[in-house]
Each structure stands twice: as structure tokens, then as C-alpha cells.
Amino acid sequence: MKTSQSFIIKNTGDFCNLRCDYCYLGKDIHDKKRIMDDLVLKKFIKETSELYGTVKLYWEGGEPLLAGVNFYQKVVKLQKRYCKHPSQFENQFQTNGTLITQKWIDFSKKNNFKISISFDGYPEMNNLHRKNIAGISSTAAVIHSLKLLNKANYKPGCIITITRQTATVKNAQKSFHFLINKLGLKQFSINFCCDPLNKIGNKKFTVTNKQFYLFHKTIFDCWVKQGDLQIKIPFIDDMLAGLIGKTPKLCYYRASCEDMVGIDYTGIVSYCPRLPKDKYQWGDIRNQSLKDILNKNRNRDLITQTKLFPQKCKTCPWFKICHNGCLADRYGQENLYYFCKGRMQLFNYLKKFLTNNIGKAVIKI
Numbered sequence: 001m002k003t004s005q006s007f008i009i010k011n012t013g014d015f016c017n018l019r020c021d022y023c024y025l026g027k028d029i030h031d032k033k034r035i036m037d038d039l040v041l042k043k044f045i046k047e048t049s050e051l052y053g054t055v056k057l058y059w060e061g062g063e064p065l066l067a068g069v070n071f072y073q074k075v076v077k078l079q080k081r082y083c084k085h086p087s088q089f090e091n092q093f094q095t096n097g098t099l100i101t102q103k104w105i106d107f108s109k110k111n112n113f114k115i116s117i118s119f120d121g122y123p124e125m126n127n128l129h130r131k132n133i134a135g136i137s138s139t140a141a142v143i144h145s146l147k148l149l150n151k152a153n154y155k156p157g158c159i160i161t162i163t164r165q166t167a168t169v170k171n172a173q174k175s176f177h178f179l180i181n182k183l184g185l186k187q188f189s190i191n192f193c194c195d196p197l198n199k200i201g202n203k204k205f206t207v208t209n210k211q212f213y214l215f216h217k218t219i220f221d222c223w224v225k226q227g228d229l230q231i232k233i234p235f236i237d238d239m240l241a242g243l244i245g246k247t248p249k250l251c252y253y254r255a256s257c258e259d260m261v262g263i264d265y266t267g268i269v270s271y272c273p274r275l276p277k278d279k280y281q282w283g284d285i286r287n288q289s290l291k292d293i294l295n296k297n298r299n300r301d302l303i304t305q306t307k308l309f310p311q312k313c314k315t316c317p318w319f320k321i322c323h324n325g326c327l328a329d330r331y332g333q334e335n336l337y338y339f340c341k342g343r344m345q346l347f348n349y350l351k352k353f354l355t356n357n358i359g360k361a362v363i364k365i
């Protein structure tokens, strides 16, 4: 039995109530209501309980709350029925934050579901890209949800998506201030739009390497100035960990795509959903066991793909803590990580910071 496995579950397919303009899905697909059916759900929960000591489930959708509280009550019931120990399943909603009510908060608290909200930094910045079907910004609804969560003393996580239009130093400062000081959050992650080959139609939102570096650097500077070690921003934790010789956690510093498996509402199992669906499907749990799907198809081409490193990486001083970045963001003839240049600048900046503030001896790279 493998110790731990993470799954990203598109249990509502592409069904979503927002129409964020950088979304990689076609606008028409969002409308069709889809929810994972009971048979697929039951087989999935049962088989994961047999295969892994810890099963981490990220309920992502489309918008996962559109499945309704009843759907997740079934999830909890099945997890209780099949689990091998009480903490075998860990659950997290990755939601756009517009549909959270007291009922969802009560359910999440009672059943220990974490909540992570997609919200782009601060109200004016979020207004720019995250709108509903009628073109109305999601900001007011998200702020309402955050207030409800705050009142219930529930600290959610947050993912901010950065585009070429929003990747400025000022926006980095304002986002940090709003999320940490105004909303009182203790963690957020940053997702950078990247589609230099226009593969999914979002080229105009792709962040440049200079923006990538400056946005990260500014967030890091704000974090240092804040001086609160309780604040968790994954790239800071992982990059600093790598520099002092520890293993970063995130897949895109470790070339470890095998850590993440996707499953959609029909039961189709694939690579991480960041990768193109058609190219990276492994099988269907409606007619195969999860074990067979993962053992037979996954490792062979997944490992080969993730471990392909261009010549530039093989001689790079940062290789051990970079590994050519995220598989979804590799392009060109040699499949070099698109943000290679930005990452190099950032590693240099953090290394200098550690050297000046803690001393050379701690640095292992």
C-alpha cells in the first residue's frame, strides 16, 4: 500500500457559475450541469481506501459547490464506510467562493473539509478577470463568504491567479496587504498564467519572466517585513527549504507529477488536470480497477515525460531544487520550463537574502 496519494476531482466536470476570462475552458462547456454519479463515486472511494494509507482529495469542479451539500454528505458516508482508519481521507474544496453559506461552513467544520478560495488578491484586481455569466464581478459574493468564514472562525486558504495585466509590484503589495492584514488569512498560493504557445487560447494573459520574478520578489519582501512565521506562502517555504538542503514539497520543484492524479465526473482517470486532457488520459474506473489503471499506464509515460531535462538544466546550479519546473509549463524544442529565467533570478535573490541574514553556512546549493 502506497502511503499517500493526492487526487484532483472534477466532480462537476466543467460546470461553473463564473466565466473568468483567463479560464482555459471554452465558455460554452461551463453551462452543462454535470455531477459525478453514485456508482463512480462509490467505486472511487472504495478503491482509494484499499490502495493508500492517506488519500488527499481536492474537490475542484468546475465549481465543486454546485454539486450541493447532499453530494458531499454521500462522500462522507462512503469514506466512513470504507476507511481503514479515521484520518485516512483528507478533503479540501477548491472553490470560487461565491456560493458559501452557513450550511457549507457547518458541513465543512463538522466533517473537517478544508476550504481554499480562488480570489485574485484584492477587490479591484479580482474585478478585472473574475466575473459571472452576466459579466458581474465575483468580488462582493466572495467577500461576503469570507466574512461568514471569519465569523465562524474558519481560516480558508486562497489561490490568486496572476496575469500579464495584473502582475505588477503594486498589485503584489496590495494583494499581500489585503489578504493578510485586512482578511486575516494565514496562507495563500500564487498561480501564474502561462500559455506562450497559445495552446489553450490564453496567450494574452501569459505572465513574462520579468513579471514572474518581480511579483514573487515583492511578495517575499512583504512576508519578511511582516515577520510572522505563521504565514504560509508555498513558494517561499519550498524555495527556502530547497536552498538549505531540504526537499521542497510542491510537485513543480521536484518533477514529481506522479504525486497528483486527476479524475473527472465520468470516472476518467488522468494526469494532473493542468495537462491537456486528450493527451494524458489513462483509463476509466467504470470498467477497470483504479489499481490497474495507475499501475499499467501511468508510470511508464508519466515518469519519462516529467524526467526529461534539457541540457541547460543538466548544468544548472539550481537543478536540484527546480527540476525544470511544472510539466504543464514546458515549451519549445527542448521543453524548457517557461519561467526558467524568472526562477533563476528568484533563486539568486533568496540565496543572497539567506547569506546576508543567516549566513553562508546554511546554504547547500
Ligand code: SF4
Residues within 6 Å of the ligand: 251, 252, 255, 256, 257, 258, 260, 272, 273, 274, 275, 325, 326, 327, 328
Ligand atoms: S503538471 Fe505541474 S502541477 Fe501538475 S503534477 Fe505535474 S508539476 Fe505538478
Ligand code: SF4
Residues within 6 Å of the ligand: 312, 313, 314, 316, 317, 318, 319, 320, 322, 323, 324, 325, 336, 337, 339, 340, 341, 343, 344
Ligand atoms: S532554473 Fe532553468 S535551467 Fe535551471 S533547472 Fe530550472 S528550468 Fe532548468
